[in-house]
Amino acid sequence: MLTIWGRISSINVQKAVWAAGEVGQSFERIDCGGTFGGLREPVFLAKNPNAQIPVLEDGEVCIWESNSIVRYLAARYGSGWIWEEDPALRADADRWMDWMQSELQPAMTPAFWGLVRKVAGFTDPDAIAASAAKAEKLMDILENHLAGRTFLAGERFGMADITVGCGAHRWLNMPIERAERPHVRRWYEAIAARPAAKPALPLPVA
Incomplete structure (x- = not known):
């Protein structure tokens, strides 16, 4: 059985939980990070010296970085399903996963921290507005891409839908x-209705 370390309110933990469910792997999730703490404990630092969540353990395999975890689960347990063997098709999914990590997630995080988590230093209305404006431009890119597609990388649900879907879940359920x-x-409504998505996408977002 897999072990996933991290609180479910973390968008990156949500990716790992969803991916594990999609490939049919049972797992234990251990709360840590945020108010749960524990990231600076020696036992956790031995798993991830960056002191960040999520961490996935699969027997002797220990992986950190959420997109790496999703790719590992897809390749090991979801070949021919959420993992594409064709390098071109896989690159199509990879680019959207990386776009989520490098573009959409950083853009919307300041607004999320200010409006939902009310983190000191992020509640300034101008900072929230700037974050929202940047995220909205990126959501336009997503809208245009999905105009002619059922899923992000074609006509089959895949790993990119998991990672970007977690971002869409957060953005569409923020008070903004x-x-x-x-x-x-x-x-979003199609992928959020999947059985594996439900435990990974809590409401309200927090």
Whole structure:
């Protein structure tokens, strides 16, 4: 059985939990990080010297970084399903996973921290507005891409839908004004209804 270290309110932990569910692997999730603490304990630092969540343990295998965890689970347990053997198809998924990590997630995080978590230093209305504006431009990219596709990397659900889906879940359920995007909404509602998504996408977002 897998072990996933990290609190479920973490968007990166959500990716790991969803991926494990999609490939049919049972797991134990151990709360740590945030108010749970524990990231500076020697037992955790031995797993991830960066003191960050999530961490995945699969027997003797120990992995950190959420996208690496999703890729590992997909490749080991989801070949021909959420993992594409064709390098071109896999690159299509990879680029959206990296886009989520390097573009959308950093753009919307300041607004999320200010509006939902109310983190000191992020509650300034101008900072929240700037974050929201940046995220909205990126959501336009997602909307345009999904206009002619069922899923992010084609007509089959895959690992990119997990990672970007966690971002869409957070953005669409934040208390913030946003443009209505029918293609994003259609896609999000379809993937959020998957059995493996439900334990990974808690509401309200926190």
